[in-house]
Amino acid sequence: MVTCFIDSFRWLDAIDILLVAFMLYQLYNLIKGTVAINIFVGILSIYAVYLLVRLLKLELLENLLGQFIGVGVIALVVVFQQEIRRFLILIGTNGFIGEQGIFKTLFSANWNLNNAKRLDTASLMKAIINMAEQKTGAIIIVAQKSELNFYVNTGDVMNAILSARLLESIFFKNSPLHDGAVIVHGNQILAARCVLPVSENENFPGNLGMRHRAAVGITENSDAVAIVVSEQSGEIAFAQRGELQLNLSQEELKKKLDLIED
Secondary structure (H helix, E strand, O other), X not given: OHHHHHHHOOHHHHHHHHHHHHHHHHHHHHHOOOOHHHHHHHHHHHHHHHHHHXXXXXXXXXXXXXXXXXXXXXXHHHXXXXXXHHHHXXXXXXXXXXXXXXXXXXXXXXXXXXXXXXXXXHHHHHHHHHHHHOOOOEEEEEOOOOOOHHHHHOOEEEEEEOOHHHHHHHXXXXXXXXXXXXXXXXXXXXXXXXXXXXXXXXXXXXXXXXXXXXXXXXXXXXXXXXXEEOOOXXXXXXXXXXXXXXXXXXXXXXXXHHXXXX
């Protein structure tokens, strides 16, 4: 049986396997660190069981799983509608097919994140404290496993070394980059002026502005954390997993950032 399989295996089959593996890898990168990753793993597990059932020729179980997989395409569109929309928007942007090129768009953010050093907590804390004292409004997103490629591409890509002075200059009220979010990973500022999804939670406090709503929104859709400095009061807020904590002290914020670094 093994010999027969080897004899019938063509070089086109190898290319087919490599293309499927590449597509799955890119899909994994797109949703890594988001709530969709668990669904993705679950679907792959069901399909693996289906292939095993077919191999063992368990006809009844194969028919049941076959019916489930038959409507799987529709289910995927419903479950992953946001991710599919983001991917299609990414394909349609000039950055994907223009000067940057397809492969640079697919891989550059991954390499940047992989090469980034540990979170520069000292510079981040210094910038936040200074902006809080001066009541400079700001929203800073700290990326973790989720690479936030889509949101990075909505803003101005920087890939600059993180420093307190640079962060403060970005959010200075007369700066052309201050309107939007800064996405940080490790010791790098990936992009500024980024557009984020806003939380649609009906119980969200009405006295809070769009920065706070966007901070909760991005943490609902990924494993990133968000830090907000209020322009009105200078208070510091911290969002993680869709939960918002208001009026943090410097010590409390430092503890939370240290946990990210670890």
